[in-house]
Amino acid sequence: MRRVVGVTFLAVIGGAGAVGAQTAPAAVPDAPRSSLLAEAPDLVSAAVAAGLRQDAVCRGKQQDQQTDQSPDRPSRRACDGCPPRSVGKALLEATFIVNGMAEAANLIRGQVTSHITPKTWWANMKQGWVWDLDEFAVNQIGHPYQGNAYFNSGRANGLSFYESAAVAAFGSGTWEYFGETNYASLNDLINTTLGGAALGEMFHRAGWLVRNTHATGGRRRWSEIGATALDPMTGLNRFLTGDASRVTDKPADFVPMSLNGIFSVGALWRGDNTHAVKSAAEPFLEMDLLYGDAWTGRSRTPYEAFAVRLMFGGGAGFSEARVRGRLLGQPFGGERGQFLVVQAYDYQANDAYHYGAQAFNAQVAWTAGRTSGTYVWLSGWGGLTVLGAVDSLPVDLNTRPTETEPPSSDGPGQGIAEGPRDYDYGPGASLGGFVNLMHGPRTLLGFTYDGRHLYSLSGVRANHFLQRARLDLSVPIHRKLGIGVASEYFSRWTAYQDPNHTVKRYHYPQFRVYFTWSVS
Amino acid sequence: MERVVNRPRPALLSGTLLLVWLVPAAAGAQSEPHAAAPPAPSEMSKLWLVVGGASATLRSECNAPANPDSPHTCGQSPYRHSGSLIADIGYRVHDRMDVGAELFWMPTNTSSGHIRVTHVDAVAQFRPWASQGFFLKGGAGLAFLRNWVDAVGPSSIDQKALSVVVGAGWVFRPADRLGLEIFGMQHAGAIGDVQTSEGPIENVMGNFWSVGAAVVIR
Numbered sequence: 231m232r233r234v235v236g237v238t239f240l241a242v243i244g245g246a247g248a249v250g251a252q253t254a255p256a257a258v259p260d261a262p263r264s265s266l267l268a269e270a271p272d273l274v275s276a277a278v279a280a281g282l283r284q285d286a287v288c289r290g291k292q293q294d295q296q297t298d299q300s301p302d303r304p305s306r307r308a309c310d311g312c313p314p315r316s317v318g319k320a321l322l323e324a325t326f327i328v329n330g331m332a333e334a335a336n337l338i339r340g341q342v343t344s345h346i347t348p349k350t351w352w353a354n355m356k357q358g359w360v361w362d363l364d365e366f367a368v369n370q371i372g373h374p375y376q377g378n379a380y381f382n383s384g385r386a387n388g389l390s391f392y393e394s395a396a397v398a399a400f401g402s403g404t405w406e407y408f409g410e411t412n413y414a415s416l417n418d419l420i421n422t423t424l425g426g427a428a429l430g431e432m433f434h435r436a437g438w439l440v441r442n443t444h445a446t447g448g449r450r451r452w453s454e455i456g457a458t459a460l461d462p463m464t465g466l467n468r469f470l471t472g473d474a475s476r477v478t479d480k481p482a483d484f485v486p487m488s489l490n491g492i493f494s495v496g497a498l499w500r501g502d503n504t505h506a507v508k509s510a511a512e513p514f515l516e517m518d519l520l521y522g523d524a525w526t527g528r529s530r531t532p533y534e535a536f537a538v539r540l541m542f543g544g545g546a547g548f549s550e551a552r553v554r555g556r557l558l559g560q561p562f563g564g565e566r567g568q569f570l571v572v573q574a575y576d577y578q579a580n581d582a583y584h585y586g587a588q589a590f591n592a593q594v595a596w597t598a599g600r601t602s603g604t605y606v607w608l609s610g611w612g613g614l615t616v617l618g619a620v621d622s623l624p625v626d627l628n629t630r631p632t633e634t635e636p637p638s639s640d641g642p643g644q645g646i647a648e649g650p651r652d653y654d655y656g657p658g659a660s661l662g663g664f665v666n667l668m669h670g671p672r673t674l675l676g677f678t679y680d681g682r683h684l685y686s687l688s689g690v691r692a693n694h695f696l697q698r699a700r701l702d703l704s705v706p707i708h709r710k711l712g713i714g715v716a717s718e719y720f721s722r723w724t725a726y727q728d729p730n731h732t733v734k735r736y737h738y739p740q741f742r743v744y745f746t747w748s749v750s
Numbered sequence: 751m752e753r754v755v756n757r758p759r760p761a762l763l764s765g766t767l768l769l770v771w772l773v774p775a776a777a778g779a780q781s782e783p784h785a786a787a788p789p790a791p792s793e794m795s796k797l798w799l800v801v802g803g804a805s806a807t808l809r810s811e812c813n814a815p816a817n818p819d820s821p822h823t824c825g826q827s828p829y830r831h832s833g834s835l836i837a838d839i840g841y842r843v844h845d846r847m848d849v850g851a852e853l854f855w856m857p858t859n860t861s862s863g864h865i866r867v868t869h870v871d872a873v874a875q876f877r878p879w880a881s882q883g884f885f886l887k888g889g890a891g892l893a894f895l896r897n898w899v900d901a902v903g904p905s906s907i908d909q910k911a912l913s914v915v916v917g918a919g920w921v922f923r924p925a926d927r928l929g930l931e932i933f934g935m936q937h938a939g940a941i942g943d944v945q946t947s948e949g950p951i952e953n954v955m956g957n958f959w960s961v962g963a964a965v966v967i968r
Binding site: 317318321357358359360361392393396399400403416419420423616617656657686687688689691727 | 809811846847874876878879886888890911912914916936938940941942943952953955957959
């Protein structure tokens with residue numbers, strides 16, 4: 231059942247990456263959300279219920295992994311099912327295979343930026359880093375997805391999470407300086423490296439969910455092909471080395487303690503800046519995946535537990551992608567509390583703002599009254615946004631432009647963005663929290679708040695403060711089927727650094743009705 | 751900012767060279783006992799300390815104007831060369847990875863005043879091959895810019911910037927308590943706006959290239 235859940239869910243995730251990479255940001259999509267981890271209350275409570283039992287298993291597993299991951303084994307494999315470790319091969323694959331495929335794609339598409347020569351390399355090196363003018367989706371989805379391939383060049387060759395993150399940075403740097411005629415872009419370096427690590431580890435672990443290393447013949451081949459669709463670099467290496475047909479155990483590191491998902495299908499009604507709610511309903515599909523148990527036990531293995539949220543529809547084709555990966559977890563208060571350090575990847579498109587970010591959060595979670603069937607689950611977090619992007623609203627406009635100007639025919643050539651860019655870049659901070667009233671594994675009532683600050687360093691100079699709040703009420707109907715309603719409110723507060731110190735506020739309500747289907 | 755010209759800092763540069771020259775001698779003077787019995791990685795302290803100097807080049811420019819109608823254009827400023835100091839303090843995660851905080855300080859004299867830039871970054875340094883000294887380094891943090899140049903105005907102006915650093919190098923004697931590394935690094939400082947006597951310059955980005963050497967203490 232677990233593999234079925236994994237295949238279904240993660241094939242969609244894989245598709246979302248490909249779709250997202252090609253999504254034009256012109257359409258005005260939809261709807262605010264609350265925290266991904268916070269918004270998986272059923273999963274959370276299930277994890278809590280199983281917490282102590284799983285913790286003992288978890289500790290044993292970690293000890294096994296620490297033993298297995300010694301890099302000095304003569305075979306260069308950390309375990310029988312692990313790939314052989316080769317740093318040089320990882321760097322070569324990131325440089326030549328990933329960059330080579332991207333370069334070939336640009337050449338086939340006739341991109342002017344693909345006409346690289348040693349002169350363009352030297353020009354890029356002399357220039358240094360710049361901010362680029364590419365479209366929102368290209369920078370916030372496309373580059374992290376490319377970074378996922380660099381990252382998994384490392385993972386496919388037996389490197390650890392952090393070592394593979396260094397490979398992603400190396401691959402991004404080589405691409406920025408030597409893969410395009412464009413000047414090297416600082417925002418691409420950050421998005422590719424950090425976004426690549428977040429998406430890359432998620433896809434890598436998703437691939438291991440799909441892969442059936444005990445099977446043989448056609449069944450085995452199709453499982454390897456399915457995993458390759460999610461994580462091409464690992465799949466390529468496994469086919470080349472013959473690992474794709476070797477019968478072994480899966481690496482213990484890639485077998486999650488638990489795997490759960492919630493599908494929500496329904497309709498939502500969006501408001502506008504005057505609080506009026508449009509009568510037309512927008513269908514949506516929202517999916518949450520919780521890999522592993524993020525809320526209990528001590529963990530130092532990155533992404534041993536992570537959460538993914540994807541949303542389609544609700545006013546846009548692809549309106550949200552969120553990844554929260556635990557980097558470390560430390561229990562306190564006799565396992566009732568948990569401290570986590572979390573890596574965050576965000577892409578959101580709604581009526582209030584388009585937002586994308588690479589961030590790190592510190593999070594504390596606590597349960598109260600868990601001895602009874604009904605209890606309260608609460609959490610708070612705060613952190614730093616290394617680089618975030620939010621759509622620009624020029625100070626003289628009251629609403630976002632719905633159409634962008636087509637590129638001029640006498641422009642610098644295909645593939646070269648002319649600008650002006652319609653979104654701002656800068657660092658910032660985030661804070662948030664949730665309170666859920668639980669009954670057994672189900673959330674009866676949940677409230678989530680999410681606030682983000684962004685200081686624009688490139689674009690329209692302003693401080694942006696983005697907020698959203700969501701109140702959910704859900705009721706089980708039959709077994710895994712449930713029904714819910716949600717009321718949401720999100721706002722955007724932008725303080726411009728113009729001579730008049732203009733401040734503008736936008737606020738939008740939203741309501742939704744949905745059916746849920748829980749899988750585990 | 752464009753009127754600024756280069757003025758090397760001979761004292762700083764010579765100090766850097768002296769440091770580079772002295773370090774191997776200091777390391778060599780202590781090499782015998784280590785050569786006899788180098789500490790096992792598990793016996794080494796968790797400290798990661800790096801102090802050194804570099805020859806650095808700075809160039810700032812503005813790009814990607816948010817407002818295409820802005821009357822102010824800055825174009826490309828000249829390359830400015832100077833000495834710089836670098837220091838890292840942190841934690842040895844294992845024999846191939848160190849993490850910590852890095853300070854990069856670069857003063858530059860110009861014909862119209864002087865500029866000081868200080869980058870404070872959280873960094874990770876990774877040696878892909880445990881038996882080799884090659885390392886990659888990356889990190890991010892804040893840069894603090896202090897300008898006394900005429901173009902900015904009669905008094906100094908302090909600004910903060912998003913800082914990103916990438917680099918590579920080679921560390922000699924990586925398993926010993928005292929070692930030496932040579933490195934090349936590039937810092938970027940995304941400043942945002944710079945207020946000048948002629949009006950604001952938008953989307954200013956400073957790039958700092960440095961090549962140098964440092965003592966490594968573990």
